[in-house]
Amino acid sequence: MPTTAWWRSAVIYQVYVRSFADANGDGVGDLAGVRNRLPYLAELGVDALWFNPWYASPMADAGYDVADYRAIDPSFGTLADAEALIREAHDLGLRILVDIVPNHVSDRHAWFQEALSAGPGSAARELFWFRPGRGSNGQLPPNDWQSVFGGPAWTRVADGDWYLHLFAPEQPDLNWNNAKVREEHESVLRFWFDRGADGVRIDSATMPVKDPTLPDFDPAAPPVPHPYIDQDDVHAIYRAWRAVADSYPEPRALVGEVWLDDPVRLAAYLRSDEMHTAFNFDYLNCPWDAERLRAVIDSTLAAHAPVGAPATWVLSNHDVTRHVTRYGRADSGMGRNPGQDGAPWDLTLGTRRARAALLLNLALPGSCYLYQGEELGLWEVEDIPAALRQDPIHARSGGADQGRDGCRVPLPWSGTEPPFGFSPASATADPWLPQPTDWSTCTVQAEAADPGSMLSLYRTALRQRRAEPALRGEEFAWLSAPGDRLLAFTRGAGWTCMVNLSPAPVPLPDGSRVVLASGPLGEDERELPTDTAVWLRQA
Structure with a gap:
């Protein structure tokens, strides 16, 4: 693979191993299952894979309670499996990001x-x-x-x-004032970089450093600075990590999970000697509203420009309600809003908006993250029985918060009933979370045969994004006016994206040729219906 700054425009697919594919039939996804499905991911058209923690863990928090970074959890396989997966992914042109959790370890560590x-x-x-x-x-x-x-x-x-423990009791926080903690994590980075990992995603990246006086804290009246979020000294950690990443012939990428409201503070993590990119949670949490989407796109690009870092665009991940469900609700924002657990939503509306959002995401300058199953149009599973829920949020809230299990349900691959090919026919156990029976219409097998499916749209859009020179650059200019409920912009060379968030159809520009649309167009293919996106090239 060429030694370029690939992360600047990559499409990165998040693999939640436990729910991706189960090769040994125990109801839990594993690395062998992922290896079997690598050709699917290559055919999808993504550039890299990000893996949630696959390390040895008691699984009190789905692997984010790491007991040993140098061993693979037995439920997923072995270190040899991980090494083989990295090699095989590279052979298919796919890069690999692993997850590092600097704030804490497992109480079994x-x-x-x-x-x-x-x-x-x-x-x-x-x-x-x-x-x-x-x-x-x-x-x-x-x-x-x-x-x-x-x-x-x-x-x-x-x-x-x-x-x-800022998370579960099984996740004691590390003291980053201690040199041994810093040295160990740099050693862990080298361990995985030496095995071919192309970068790391850094979990809860703002939280490792605490005010050593441990002052009381009232969230309703937060002090400045916050006692355990975005402390200034946290940047020294990532400058040291960047030095490790840059020491390789092909520098490794650092991607931060940086939850901050202040875009200037966020940009500080993206200076030239720290992280390469950070997740864009403002965008993920933005409602399906033209004015607010335009504002968050503008603020994102403005915050990243001074430090020369690429923006990232993401709609779903393992911690938030799937966006088909969010977009199907009247209030379509908030990545995860416990107050909306079980609230009514419209699958047709959510799916139509999700299709349009894909074309918007892939057209914006920077990199894009996809969460497994979104390419199938999967929705949040909100009726999991309480006895089967495993997210510690559910237990610690006394059931008031359903937690994150609904977006972590195992993927449907084939067939007409659970386990939908997630596990082999010889499986000895059911999938670790129950799959809805009506997912029979959105298996990979069913959607691959349907040119109008979500999967077909993803494959086509990713193929065309990779082939379009205008989408590999950073040129960007709005064509619509602020306040319009139409988002329209150009990426140069006569290439345009339009997204209609108004209640009525809008005409396509004269002289334009449709490259790809998220849904059917109206009036002789020259009108863009509501909640629909289109890629255009001037004829």
Whole structure:
């Protein structure tokens, strides 16, 4: 593969291994299943694959509680399987990104087990945030911080100390003031880069560094700076990581999960000596509204321009409600809104908008992320029985929040009933989450045979994006006026994208030739219906 800055315009497909393909029939996806399906991903037309954590883990949080970065979880396979997958993907022209979780490890990690046995004041405990409690007998947590997953962010151990976990209790936070923590993570990067990984996606990238005074924090009146999000010292971590990435003959890519409202603060992570790209959550959370989409596109491009970093565009991932469902609701924003769990939505409307959103995404300058199953038009599965839900958010909220399992249901590949080819016919267990029976119409097998399917649209759009020189550059200019409910822009060389978010059809420009449309056009193929997108070239 050529040694270029491939991440600047790549289309990257997210593989959630547990739900992608099950080769051994135990109901859980595995690396062998992914290897079997690599030709499918190459045919789809993506440039790279991002894998959620595949490391050894007790799976308290779907692998984001890492026990050993140098071993593959047995439910997924072996290190040899991962090495073979990377080689085979490269042979097909697919690059590989692995996930790194710097904020925390598993409570089963050797470091944390040693810290528990070593006791208060030990060097082993300095790798984490162990502190005595407050109150006359230390019976109160060291401060009032709350877990992202709900409930207190502190757990007390048998000897009386408390430890910090901004996520689940099984995920103790690391102390990045400790040189050993920094050295270990740089060693982990080299371990995977040496095995051919082309880059890393950095989970919760703003959170590893904490205010060492551990002050109380009222989210309703946040102080400046925040005590554990976007601390200035976090940038030193990623400058060191960038040095590691740049030390390879083909530099590796660093991609950050950076949740920040301030575009200037976000851009700081994308300076030339830090990350290459960061996820665009403002765009993911934007409703299907022309004015707001235009604003977030403008703000994204403006924030990235001063640091010369490419923008990213993403609609779904393993943490948010699938966008077919979101776009089918009256309030189509918010990647994951627990208040909308089970709220009515329109599949036809959501699908039509999702098709248009694909062409919009692929036409914007920068890179694009796809979440497995979106190419099939899969929707959020909201009726999973409580007893089968596995996301810790569901348990820690007492069931008030359904959690993220609904977007993690195993993929349908073939056949007319579950497991839809996710597992082989000889399977000894059902898929780890139940699949809806009405997914029979959106298996890969069914959609591959239908030229009007979502899968066919993705394949065609990705093929044409790769072939279009205008889409590989960074030129971008609006053709529509602010306030219009039509998004229209050019990428140069007479190439145009139009998306109609108004309630009425709009005429296509005179002299234009349709390259690709997200749905049927009206009036002799010269009108763009509502919630439809089109790629055009001037004749």
